[in-house]
Amino acid sequence: MAKIIFYGGKGGVGKTTCSTANSINYANKGLKTLLISTDPAHSISDVLEMKIGKKITKIRENLDGLEIDPEYEAELYINRIRENMRTILSNVIVDEINSQLDAAIVSPGTYESALFDKIAEIIIEKFDVYDIIIFDTAPTGHTLRMLTLPDLLEGWMGSLIKRRKSIVNMNKMVKRKYNEKDPVLEILEKRQERFGMIKKIFNDGDNLTIRFVINAEQLPIEETKKAVKMLEKFNIPVETLVINRILPEEIDKEFWLKKKKQEQKYMKDIEKEFSGKTLIKIPLLDSDMNKNTIDRLAEYFII
């Protein structure tokens, strides 16, 4: 059984409720489960009506939660660099670098990297602590990028390491410093090792699985089709789809009958398009999802 589960899908289809319900189901079975939200608009705490922070928090028996705050993680990282710097550099230079670091905090790629870094950290450190780790992700594009990132980053690190090695060797030849191990090379190699670990975990089909949540409507189906195709290109299998908010059978009003008929057509499409995959069908429930009603939803996750 896959240990790491990513919940993906178009915005608004119900990723958060489904991932939460699924994790409750696992926890009820006695599996130690960690539920992590990577969506900047965190809503696990809204569903469960409790405060889940940027640190791992206990939700109930066998279930812990975490809402990653990229801003906080980036700040931690940058402060760590500042700390390192003070021990090795003079004050004048420290001031100069500090202004560069301040600029980096607000640069566009920083939050994505900080988020990815935290995900990597959790996967590496908590892999043996939990039986199941479930990620509630931001809408499709985000997730896909996140999953293909280790490949990209490892490649970049590899090329930097190659260059740095050649510089270190040449510097040795012209006898300019570098008698001991080059700290830059050490940092780069440590990073590459981490990316390699994540890549290995991601690429092993037994560790990672993606579950897409869809509604029986055209747009979510189309988007998910594309996403599944792309993931298969990267050898990341999608075995399970959750079809959320299926209309009940017994309806009488004409508006809903029409809607139901349309839904049945899309259900057929789904079954044809995603044949061979496990489909979890979840009906539209008559109440909002909150800490009391979420257990009703959890019962449907028989996987």
Next chain:
Amino acid sequence: MDRLKQFFLNFGLFFKGATDYKGRAYELLDAETKNDMDNFILICFSDQLGIPLPISYYTLELLPFLIDEIEDWDKRMDKRKSVWEERWAKYNLDP
């Protein structure tokens, strides 16, 4: 025969290197090293020049360790007058 040829070639190279005629070997190697170091700095912090870099977050932590090299880079970039001059410097045109 090939091995003999290779031997003489290495023999010649050894003396060329050992005597280092006009110190060119060191000079060339030094210039090449500096060039590589400059390129490395440029790649690590290219996003500051507006070139997107997917790993800019991770090169940030190299900053404290690269600061000397960045200063050298700064100086070299400042002194730089002509790219052609740099290129020609590779070839020893003086008799």
